[in-house]
Amino acid sequence: MSEKIIAFIGGGNMARSLIGGLIADGHPHAGLRIAEPDARRREALIEDFGIQAFEENATAIRGADAVILAVKPPLIADVIRDLAGQIREQESLVISVAAGVRCVDIASWLGGDAPVVRAMPNTPALVQTGATALYANEAVTAGQHDLAESILRAVGMVVWLPDEQQMDAVTAVSGSGPAYFFLTMEAMQAAGESMGLSSETARLLTLETALGAARMALESSEDAASLRQRVTSPGGTTAAATQVLEDGDLAGLYRRALQAAARRAHEIGDELGDQ
Ligand SMILES: NC(=O)c1ccc[n+]([C@@H]2O[C@H](COP(=O)([O-])OP(=O)(O)OC[C@H]3O[C@@H](n4cnc5c(N)ncnc54)[C@H](OP(=O)(O)O)[C@@H]3O)[C@@H](O)[C@H]2O)c1
Incomplete structure (x- = not known):
């Protein structure tokens, strides 16, 4: 080109x-x-x-x-x-x-x-x-x-x-998606701080973990669910945390959030267009 x-x-x-x-x-x-x-x-x-x-x-x-x-x-x-x-x-x-x-x-x-x-x-x-x-x-x-x-x-x-x-x-998945990850980072950082980590330490550990997890998932032939299961030993710390997230219906929350974004994208298309 x-x-x-x-x-x-x-x-x-x-x-x-x-x-x-x-x-x-x-x-x-x-x-x-x-x-x-x-x-x-x-x-x-x-x-x-x-x-x-x-x-x-x-x-x-x-x-x-x-x-x-x-x-x-x-x-x-x-x-x-x-x-x-x-x-x-x-x-x-x-x-x-x-x-x-x-x-x-x-x-x-x-x-x-x-x-x-x-x-x-x-x-x-x-x-x-x-x-x-x-x-x-x-x-x-x-x-x-x-x-x-x-x-x-x-x-x-x-x-x-x-x-x-x-x-x-x-638009719902990748267009607006960076904000969902920023929100997750904010929440993880705040939780780390509430348990005594300095703001900078909580920030760096959160961001590097996000980057590392994304890189691992991209480079792996396994899907995200398998990668998660492999690092979640029964009775361990990760299992304790993911159980809380599942009890809070994280998957349902994401489904409803992305549906709301897609609906709004459609409305904006109607507002901007003639057809
Ligand atoms: N930023 C993103 O990450 C992102 C992601 C997805 C899609 N987009 C899309 O990309 C487009 C641009 O976004 P942006 O963030 O780059 O916006 P932006 O920073 O506001 O850039 C738009 C530029 O166009 C100039 N402009 C205004 N009227 C013009 C005209 N009639 N002719 C030529 N230039 C004119 C603006 O000048 P003035 O400021 O003086 O008006 C401004 O410098 C948007 O439609 C947005 O939906 C952006």
Whole structure:
């Protein structure tokens, strides 16, 4: 993809993560463009990444193979309508990272059956360990499919969804997921402190344990349930703790929490879209 031109609309956190990842992956600086209305942020983008930054969206996307929409979701419709003619004429692939905005709406704002990829990354993309789900509409070619995947892979792992409706479940699992783990970390740290550990010791032990458990689960051929059973000796300390969590119906709590997130994702999609 090194010869491809990739243009970003919106120079905020997500665009900066993707640009950083693409440059680290060896994408030439000359093939990256960005539109950002704020002059100071534009200067910072030029200084930090050595890429071209423009005030006007239309200038930034000129000749682009892929246009990445990285503005807040409520702005997406207006941004697309302004650029629709140019995007269709150039036959650029549109990739949206805007939470909740559906492909069918983006294609309709573009004025027809334009190629659109919807991506749902999560905040660990900011440290290049994101988990992104992608969905492509029927107008996306095989080459554009690969281009979209290579862009999002610059900030972590990617999976493709066969059905856009699954984006609500993805939002519930990985989109909002980092916050569930942060909440668990807060609770474990507080419990450690309540038993006499210093705040720093409780914090470090909690975070390193979370990282180690995730790494073990990723590297193991066994599922999480088997890994848990292997470290839970009958009558031992882990069994005493997991019994309390099971008595509190942890699995049921997660099921209800994720269902609430998916329901809200669906409502937001309805609020942001026309279709
Ligand atoms: N951050 C994440 O981890 C994450 C995760 C998943 C999805 N996303 C999605 O990524 C998108 C961007 O999020 P973000 O966190 O990067 O937001 P952000 O930091 O607010 O960045 C958006 C940038 O776009 C600029 N902008 C506003 N209007 C514009 C326009 N008409 N044309 C061009 N640029 C414009 C904004 O400038 P002003 O501030 O001056 O308005 C800002 O610099 C959102 O749709 C969000 O749903 C983000």
